[in-house]
Amino acid sequence: MRSAEADARPGTRAHPPSFPAGEAARSETPKVPVNDEEAQASDQALALQAAAGGREAFAELVARHTRGLHCVLHAALRDRHRSEDLTQEVWIKVFGALPRYRPAGSFRSWLYSIALNHLRDALRSGRARQPPPTPDVEGLVDEEARQPAERRDEVRSVRLVVAGLDEPFRTALTLVDLAGLSYAEAAATSGCSLGTVKSRVHRARLAFRDAWLARPAPRPPARSSPDWRPSP
Amino acid sequence: MNCSRCRSLFDPAHEGSLDPGSPLRAEFDEHLSGCPDCSEGWSQWRQAMTALQGAAAGRASRDEIEAVLAAVERAAQRPAPGPLAHEAAFRHGLLLAAAQQDAGRRRRVAALLVAAASGAMAASVAFILCWPRAHAAAPAQPPSSSPPVAAAPAPSPREPREPSPIVIDTKPLADVLRTLGERVQQQLLAHREERPRPSSPSMSAPDALPPVPSVAAFVPLPGEVLVSRADGQLSLTLAAASPHDVTDFRAVVPPLLQLLSAPDEEVVRLAEARLQSVRGQVEKLTGPAPADAPRKDSPPGWRRLLGLPPTEAPAPPPGTRWRSWWEAVEPLLPNLGGAT
Numbered sequence: 001m002r003s004a005e006a007d008a009r010p011g012t013r014a015h016p017p018s019f020p021a022g023e024a025a026r027s028e029t030p031k032v033p034v035n036d037e038e039a040q041a042s043d044q045a046l047a048l049q050a051a052a053g054g055r056e057a058f059a060e061l062v063a064r065h066t067r068g069l070h071c072v073l074h075a076a077l078r079d080r081h082r083s084e085d086l087t088q089e090v091w092i093k094v095f096g097a098l099p100r101y102r103p104a105g106s107f108r109s110w111l112y113s114i115a116l117n118h119l120r121d122a123l124r125s126g127r128a129r130q131p132p133p134t135p136d137v138e139g140l141v142d143e144e145a146r147q148p149a150e151r152r153d154e155v156r157s158v159r160l161v162v163a164g165l166d167e168p169f170r171t172a173l174t175l176v177d178l179a180g181l182s183y184a185e186a187a188a189t190s191g192c193s194l195g196t197v198k199s200r201v202h203r204a205r206l207a208f209r210d211a212w213l214a215r216p217a218p219r220p221p222a223r224s225s226p227d228w229r230p231s232p
Numbered sequence: 233m234n235c236s237r238c239r240s241l242f243d244p245a246h247e248g249s250l251d252p253g254s255p256l257r258a259e260f261d262e263h264l265s266g267c268p269d270c271s272e273g274w275s276q277w278r279q280a281m282t283a284l285q286g287a288a289a290g291r292a293s294r295d296e297i298e299a300v301l302a303a304v305e306r307a308a309q310r311p312a313p314g315p316l317a318h319e320a321a322f323r324h325g326l327l328l329a330a331a332q333q334d335a336g337r338r339r340r341v342a343a344l345l346v347a348a349a350s351g352a353m354a355a356s357v358a359f360i361l362c363w364p365r366a367h368a369a370a371p372a373q374p375p376s377s378s379p380p381v382a383a384a385p386a387p388s389p390r391e392p393r394e395p396s397p398i399v400i401d402t403k404p405l406a407d408v409l410r411t412l413g414e415r416v417q418q419q420l421l422a423h424r425e426e427r428p429r430p431s432s433p434s435m436s437a438p439d440a441l442p443p444v445p446s447v448a449a450f451v452p453l454p455g456e457v458l459v460s461r462a463d464g465q466l467s468l469t470l471a472a473a474s475p476h477d478v479t480d481f482r483a484v485v486p487p488l489l490q491l492l493s494a495p496d497e498e499v500v501r502l503a504e505a506r507l508q509s510v511r512g513q514v515e516k517l518t519g520p521a522p523a524d525a526p527r528k529d530s531p532p533g534w535r536r537l538l539g540l541p542p543t544e545a546p547a548p549p550p551g552t553r554w555r556s557w558w559e560a561v562e563p564l565l566p567n568l569g570g571a572t
Contacts (some may be wrong), residue, residue: 055301062300066287088303095304149287158287177284202243209280 043107051098058098062091068179069115075163075174076119077220086122097191108181109188116171116189161211169204176201233259238270242277 043064049057069090074083093114102108162173167207168190175186187197241260244250248255292300450505 015351032417047346059297059301059306062297063292066296066300068294073491092302092304092307095308148481152281155287158283162287173284180288203283205243205284208284209277212280213276 009074044103047098047101048103048109050095051101061107065111065179066091068181069112071159071178072112072171072174073119074159075165075170075178076123076167078163086119089122090118093118106182107190109185112115112175112179112181112185112189113191125198142226157215158212161208161215164211165204165207168198169207170198170216172200173208174203177205233263235263235267235270236261238267239273242274245274246278295525 010120043061046054046057046061051060066087069140070083070087073086073090074080077083077086088109094111097114101107162170163179165173171190172186174179175189176183181189183194183197183201189199238260241250241256245260250260268480393494
């Protein structure tokens with residue numbers, strides 16, 4: 001599973017794509033994919049455009065996959081700020097490795113392989129701390145700030161429960177259910193067989209169901225004005 | 233269908249991989265309609281999976297995209313590391329590590345580092361043991377006027393004998409190394425203008441890097457300096473195995489300046505002298521070379537990369553004794569030839 005990141009090593013890399021602010025590259029607005037196969041093909045096309053210097057294509061890839069990467073990294077690190085930093089570092093690596101991207105496999109498998117390898121390196125080198133016992137999920141719901149409070153609470157609870165799952169089931173679940181990878185893509189990303197990934201996802205879902213049903217009752221929504229008066 | 237079988241179908245049924253028109257799905261639905269426990273379990277499963285899928289990642293906001301793009305563009309504007317350079321070494325000019333490119337080289341250098349570190353540790357232990365008497369007998373020394381480039385804290389005789397950490401202040405060296413890099417870059421550019429090399433068709437883009445990097449690599453051993461000269465780039469790496477090596481670094485910089493400001497023939501001559509030094513150190517590990525061994529003074533990599541004509545090397549007679557010796561010694565010389 002080191003191949004993707006080995007490609008991304010600075011010492012061996014080719015020139016990363018530069019964004020010359022070419023109007024041609026900017027004018028090619030990516031289309032929104034309809035189904036998963038179309039999304040894969042679209043990702044590959046975007047990656048090739050980005051490797052050729054298409055800034056809009058790279059931005060579209062970032063738009064599609066940043067939150068998925070963040071979900072996977074946060075579930076492993078349980079630290080919002082560190083996972084945000086690592087997400088950016090992953091994109092920097094991907095940007096440097098784009099010239100060597102070959103559209104033979106899924107782009108998402110390639111992308112998440114780099115992310116998982118980078119995560120392992122960061123944990124091994126001590127740049128990323130070991131996960132704290134209590135996941136920091138407060139920031140994760142910032143991205144759903146426009147949603148109702150009940151919805152934000154549910155998202156927060158889901159990510160809290162997912163972060164509490166054991167490895168390697170957590171990674172399998174986050175890749176498939178939160179990041180949206182197919183089983184085959186998750187298998188290619190994790191470097192294990194399709195059956196293993198299916199088994200892990202199933203067991204992770206069972207564990208998630210149990211933890212979800214056993215979670216404490218959600219807090220009542222905060223009131224905008226207190227209905228009590230301080231005692232004189 | 234029993235309850236266990238029914239519960240095992242919760243996942244495929246919710247995923248949609250259980251065909252709605254299939255007999256299995258009909259059995260599943262029939263069991264659910266008649267089993268309150270499984271019906272409750274199915275309801276709970278759908279509730280949990282719906283919540284899980286509802287937390288799936290969506291598209292990033294514009295702010296998130298801009299933050300990532302800004303970080304990527306900042307990283308892309310940094311100078312690319314040289315072929316032998318670590319990025320930190322490029323920035324700071326000093327790296328306390330044996331910088332090698334592949335794991336095999338790293339292992340060989342690590343073995344040499346371990347050997348040197350063992351010797352340094354033995355010397356440190358002897359130093360600590362002798363320190364109280366020597367310190368009591370010696371008169372007070374005036375403070376040194378040299379800049380504190382690197383220093384290991386002196387062990388106190390009353391403190392427990394724990395290995396002191398190597399404290400290196402790289403700031404005084406930063407300016408020296410930066411100046412050094414600028415000088416080398418100017419010389420390389422001037423040299424390239426004087427003697428242009430044919431460019432490869434695949435790298436003929438105007439903004440591409442030069443087609444053939446000219447690299448002269450010196451074999452880094454503990455306490456030695458790795459000099460990596462690529463076109464327009466310079467990296468210096470100090471492989472230090474002990475505090476003695478670190479303090480010696482000040483003595484390395486002046487000859488290094490002279491080395492890098494010398495013409496190419498001089499660089500090759502000094503490189504070959506360095507190779508002789510390395511060969512001597514290797515011979516300490518492997519035993520002396522046989523008398524009939526030819527001198528491999530002109531590794532082809534340096535001359536080829538520097539654009540110099542090859543020297544005549546005697547053809548080795550097959551099956552001679554020195555050949556087996558050299559085949560055992562040569563893997564111990566990382567970066568032999570300097571070509572990367």
